[in-house]
Amino acid sequence: MKAFLKWTGIVLGALLLLLAIAVAYLNASTKSRLARHYDIQPPAVAIPNDSASIAEGGKWVNSLCASCHGENLAGAKFFDAPELGTICSANLSPGLGGIGKNYTETDWVRAIRHGVNREGRPLLGMPAENFQYLSDEHLGQIIAYLKTLPPVDQQWPAANTTLFCNVLVALGAFGEETLPAESIDHRSPAHYAPPRAATAEYGKYIVQVGGCRACHGPQLNGGPHPDPAGPVSPNLTPGGALPSWGAAGFVQVMRSGVTPAGKELNGKYMPWKEIGRLDDDQLQAIYAYLMAQPGLATAVVKK
Ligand code: HEC
Numbered sequence: 001m002k003a004f005l006k007w008t009g010i011v012l013g014a015l016l017l018l019l020a021i022a023v024a025y026l027n028a029s030t031k032s033r034l035a036r037h038y039d040i041q042p043p044a045v046a047i048p049n050d051s052a053s054i055a056e057g058g059k060w061v062n063s064l065c066a067s068c069h070g071e072n073l074a075g076a077k078f079f080d081a082p083e084l085g086t087i088c089s090a091n092l093s094p095g096l097g098g099i100g101k102n103y104t105e106t107d108w109v110r111a112i113r114h115g116v117n118r119e120g121r122p123l124l125g126m127p128a129e130n131f132q133y134l135s136d137e138h139l140g141q142i143i144a145y146l147k148t149l150p151p152v153d154q155q156w157p158a159a160n161t162t163l164f165c166n167v168l169v170a171l172g173a174f175g176e177e178t179l180p181a182e183s184i185d186h187r188s189p190a191h192y193a194p195p196r197a198a199t200a201e202y203g204k205y206i207v208q209v210g211g212c213r214a215c216h217g218p219q220l221n222g223g224p225h226p227d228p229a230g231p232v233s234p235n236l237t238p239g240g241a242l243p244s245w246g247a248a249g250f251v252q253v254m255r256s257g258v259t260p261a262g263k264e265l266n267g268k269y270m271p272w273k274e275i276g277r278l279d280d281d282q283l284q285a286i287y288a289y290l291m292a293q294p295g296l297a298t299a300v301v302k303k
């Protein structure tokens, strides 16, 4: 009996030691990924200064950025939990605690298209993997608008992640795009946007920069929400509910947040209000693209 207990103790001790080594290793691996320095000098993008282009940039920003950076773009808590740590989306304005005052045009391009901040640190949770596809024209309009933001004073704590969070990141629990800077091709040439019209081709572009796949799945037939507390994201291909809505019905859903079946979409997990700020032809283009997809059965999502 004594010998048995002794051996059980040794085996348990060895397992615990192995676990501790694994945790330390995963923690260190995420820490080194977060600490990696990216030296990126992106080619300049032409920044327009006419009022029509700035207004166009404002529309992109209100639909692509406000869901995380807040209505006034002064930032918000992206996640904040004792077990995970704190990451805040930045205050983009030139106010106190805002980055807008010091950011150069090159800094904006580096953050939006490459997912790397002014100091060369990879940004966490900032969807540059989608924004890398923005055309030079649209990116220029976006930066032109950001340069006109009124100052808002708002300080946020520096990013910090706990050991538990680092282990989850290392295990890929937040998806492959946790640090978009790792997967972006940083030498990529200037990007192209198809001509603006209610076409599937233009819709494909908006679905890409709008990041619908991050939630609705790589094939758009449904997927788990990146936030474990969020509901399952539905099937947007013709295999789901959308064909019976028609283009006008789809535009209506994005403007009202209510589906023809009377279901209210939860704006906390589905950014319908921001998407609904796109113009009619842009929303119709999204619908045309979705309806041009193969009608897939709804993905089975484990919750
Ligand atoms: C899904 C949420 C999300 C969306 C959408 C988003 N961001 Fe961010 N962004 C973040 C988070 C989170 C951070 C902070 C990341 C960090 O500190 O590691 C960030 C950081 C940034 C930074 C870097 C700030 C710094 O500290 O230097 C810039 C610039 C930025 N975002 C601009 C934008 C713009 C412009 C858009 C729209 C085109 C946008 N973001 C859309 C989440 C988002």
Ligand code: HEC
Pocket (backbone or CB within 6 Å): 206, 207, 210, 211, 212, 213, 214, 215, 216, 225, 226, 230, 231, 232, 233, 234, 235, 236, 240, 241, 242, 253, 259, 263, 264, 265, 266, 267, 269, 270, 271, 275, 286
């Ligand atoms: C952050 C995650 C997220 C992103 C990004 C996102 N969605 Fe959603 N979407 C959801 C979730 C979750 C629901 C279900 C909401 C609910 O049940 O309240 C949803 C619901 C929908 C619905 C209703 C479908 C139905 O059958 O009821 C449509 C349409 C839709 N999204 C389109 C889009 C489009 C188009 C984009 C990109 C421009 C997009 N979504 C981006 C998470 C997301």
